[in-house]
Amino acid sequence: MRICILASGSKGNCTYIESENSKILIDAGLSKKEIENRLSLIKVSPADIDAILVTHEHSDHIKGLERFSNFYKCKVYGHRDSFSMIEEKCSLIPLSQQVEFCSNDFNIKDLTISPFDLDHDSSHCVGFSVMENGKKFTIATDLGHMTPEIEKRLKTSDFIVLESNHDIQTLKNNPNYSYSLKQRILSKYGHISNDECSNTILNLIGHKTRGIMLAHLSEQNNSKELAINEINKKLIKNNIKAEDFNMYVGVATQNNVSNIFKIK
Numbered sequence: 001m002r003i004c005i006l007a008s009g010s011k012g013n014c015t016y017i018e019s020e021n022s023k024i025l026i027d028a029g030l031s032k033k034e035i036e037n038r039l040s041l042i043k044v045s046p047a048d049i050d051a052i053l054v055t056h057e058h059s060d061h062i063k064g065l066e067r068f069s070n071f072y073k074c075k076v077y078g079h080r081d082s083f084s085m086i087e088e089k090c091s092l093i094p095l096s097q098q099v100e101f102c103s104n105d106f107n108i109k110d111l112t113i114s115p116f117d118l119d120h121d122s123s124h125c126v127g128f129s130v131m132e133n134g135k136k137f138t139i140a141t142d143l144g145h146m147t148p149e150i151e152k153r154l155k156t157s158d159f160i161v162l163e164s165n166h167d168i169q170t171l172k173n174n175p176n177y178s179y180s181l182k183q184r185i186l187s188k189y190g191h192i193s194n195d196e197c198s199n200t201i202l203n204l205i206g207h208k209t210r211g212i213m214l215a216h217l218s219e220q221n222n223s224k225e226l227a228i229n230e231i232n233k234k235l236i237k238n239n240i241k242a243e244d245f246n247m248y249v250g251v252a253t254q255n256n257v258s259n260i261f262k263i264k
């Protein structure tokens with residue numbers, strides 16, 4: 001399986017996953033043109049995309065959904081409880097292209113997709129595990145808080161994309177954010193902080209995970225350095241040596257496509 005994060009952050013999210021026989025996107029939060037541009041950077045034809053899996057209806061996840069899926073006639077997979085909101089916000093996905101899922105696993109060609117619920121302030125929000133040949137990739141962003149169930153899923157994944165949205169103090173000090181917006185982000189239905197993300201990463205040590213991309217970083221309330229420093233601080237505090245921390249950690253960004261990660 002090959003994975004590339006085409007964009008991540010509050011201005012648009014889109015992740016590309018490819019197996020031997022399938023090419024899918026998770027979310028289409030960039031314009032159609034920008035998705036095409038970014039796919040071309042990794043030499044993928046947009047016409048080859050089989051399906052788009054949608055996590056939830058916030059615009060940073062569906063901005064280009066209608067135009068891209070209508071143009072390329074790819075299937076759109078959405079949770080049963082969020083499809084009406086997805087349609088309300090971006091409308092007009094032909095019925096023949098809509099595929100609803102619930103909590104059960106489903107297949108797209110040679111990929112098995114396992115959706116799981118996330119607490120977030122949308123009609124319904126999910127993360128996905130994507131499996132091929134015993135290898136597992138999991139993406140969990142836009143979650144208000146970590147739960148033991150999600151953590152268990154991350155521990156059994158080879159590669160993960162995990163939200164590290166904000167530095168708590170930077171957010172609290174941000175004069176551009178209203179009190180209510182800060183409360184929304186910090187709540188159990190908002191986004192997880194660098195602190196919560198790094199605590200989760202510590203719990204993954206010794207398990208299956210070998211690669212992590214930190215994702216959905218806030219432009220105003222976070223930076224690559226703050227997110228990575230938080231992990232390093234926790235490693236030192238817990239006396240964890242570099243050789244015991246056997247994981248690649250990278251940061252996904254808004255404006256650039258990530259490396260292409262291969263898990264096999």
Ligand SMILES: [Zn+2]
Pocket residue numbers: 056058120122142
């Ligand atoms: Zn959201």
Ligand SMILES: [Zn+2]
Pocket residue numbers: 009010013058060061142216
């Ligand atoms: Zn989002």
